[in-house]
Amino acid sequence: MLLENMKMAFAALKANKMRSFLTMLGIIIGIGSVIAIVSIGDTMRRMFTDLYKDVGITQAFIQPGYWLEDLRQSDYFTVDDIEKLKEIFGDDIAYIDSSASVSGEITVGRRKKNFNLTGIDYNYQDVQPVDIVYGRYLNEGDIKGRKQNAVMEAEAAKEMFGSENAVGKTFRMTVYGSVLEFNIVGVYKKEMSPFQKLMMGTGNGTGEAFIPWTLLTWPNDFFYSLRYFADTKLDEEQLSALNSDIVSYIARSKGRNAEDFYFTTAANEMGAVDSVLGGVSAAVGGIAAISLLVGGIGIMNIMLVSVTERTREIGTRKALGATTTDIMIQFLTESAVLSAVGGLIGVMLAAGLVSLGGLIFSLPVVIKPGVVIMAVGFSALVGIFFGIYPAKKAAANDPIIALRYE
Amino acid sequence: MDDIIRLENLVKIYDTGALRVLGLDRTDLSIKRGEFVAIMGHSGSGKSTLMNILGCLDRPTLGKYYLDGEAVDEMDSRELSQVRNRKIGFVFQSFNLISRMSIEKNVEIPMIYARKKPGERRQRAIELLTRVGLRERLWHQPNELSGGQRQRVAIARALANDPPLILADEPTGNLDSKASVEIMELFAGLHREGATVVVVTHEENIAAYTHRIITFSDGRIISDRINENPTSVSESSDLADRIS
Known part of the structure; x- marks a missing residue:
């Protein structure tokens, strides 16, 4: 029917x-x-x-609150803070650095191009894998020895040197007022969708390269932000426990309250x-x-x-x-x-x-x-x-x- | 007595609020199984009221109506639907075929409401349309047929569930005289095969085909006579042969 x-x-x-x-x-x-x-x-x-998965979902940033009116020098971070955090939370933190980078023009002969140099530790590749196509990644020696070595992104390398294989080539950039000459020790490729390129703000004329973070952050420097990647094996609960532990540890060590720090994670933003x-x-x-x-x-x-x-x-x-x-x-x-x-x-x-x-x-x-x-x-x-x-x-x-x- | 229809003291009053109209006035009537009956009368005579009650489309105000032995006046609307479906084969003045369906599908409609299986329905529809001489037109739409052909489809449809009573309301009213003869011959043939046929008409020459003529006026039967000499029809039992 x-x-x-x-x-x-x-x-x-x-x-x-x-x-x-x-x-x-x-x-x-x-x-x-x-x-x-x-x-x-x-x-x-x-x-x-x-x-955000690509950026690293466990990535977290911490800074003294921008709303603080009585900002003191002790509110800033030092390399010691990083060492202590590694010591205390080492098992759960996969990677930590000072989140330092410099932007500016690099010169190769007469060619110039805007670049963003990110200061990283040698194990950054563990949390942000890239595909090394020529040469090598930065190693512990580069970091500890404060070597002026760099790993450059392949497309930018091709633009600057006419070939992706730029290993052994050099470029100059003014960092904190002094001209440094960097040796390229490796070239990497990073696959990104057009949308990612758009969102990451690359592919629009700014080249990318990694340099040792020790070049940007000296042992007696004070710096404004910390970033770390928690170990991905942590579950959601453990992760949020870790994050709040770290914030309160930092607040305590600086004689502040946890609320005085600005803290955000990739997961939050997502x-x-x-x-x-x-x-x-x-x-x-x-x-x-x-x-x-x-x-x-x-x-x-x-x-x-x-x-x-x-x-x-x-x-x-x-x-x-x-x-x-x-x-x-x-x-x-x-x-x-x-x-x-x-x-x-x-x-x-x-x-x-x-x-x-x-x-x-x-x-x-x-x-x-x-x-x-x-x-x-x-x-x-x-x-x-x-x-x-x-x-x-x-x-x-x-x-x-x-x-x-x- | 094997009455297919028995009316006892049947009264129908139309209450329009402002005034009451007596449609049928204390009517008694029996029609036996196998009779071929004409119900005559002018408009307003009560013959349409009788037709509606006989067809279970309307209920009497008072009195009893037995159809095929069942007291129809006591039934609810669902039961009446079933009675119309199983016991009555309607033939209307304006055919009332559904225009966007093939004539074969039209003949299937009463069988759909009788919840018959598709294969069975189709076979029966083809058989009936063959009987009324429309074997070649099964997949035509009603508007591709002449009036006489359409009325033959309607008759095939009326026979679908093999009802004990065929009820035709002015079946030749929209037909020319040639087609009218065809249709009346078809009814006469059905009667010869044993069917009970009741034809409501106001035309003498149509009533002349039947064997009993009941005349209404002012809601009462004024005459009920046997037609000694019905208009003769050819004696061939194959209806299709006679028509086409």
């Missing part, structure tokens, strides 16, 4: 193709925009998740981005859902027209033995099919558009099957809901009057 109703519903819709399509349009647009928005939101979240994106998707999705409501009203309207037009058919069916329920189900099926087909078209349209967008911007598009099933199911529900009143009206027809209806 259900199958028969479905067949009848499709036949009725086919009999009025243009009208059915126009009625579906509301649902197509509604479902289409909901799916498109949710998929774009999911795609963005996924990209940010990937991005959470913030995620919740902003989630909020935006939900808000825009909600607005799109209103168009579903409008689409539903359109369906109700056309079903009412259809019921009136088919008064005679309803009378005939009743005379031939259809019960009130039979008629009710027939019209409900029709509005559900109308709406679900609209939903399906909307989903396909949205999936097509989002995938096309993904191709153009070469982004990995996320379309969750659950969302698709929900959308089609929901549109069928919209059809049933808005079909109830017309179907009741159809079923309530008195066969005697309906049969005489012209």
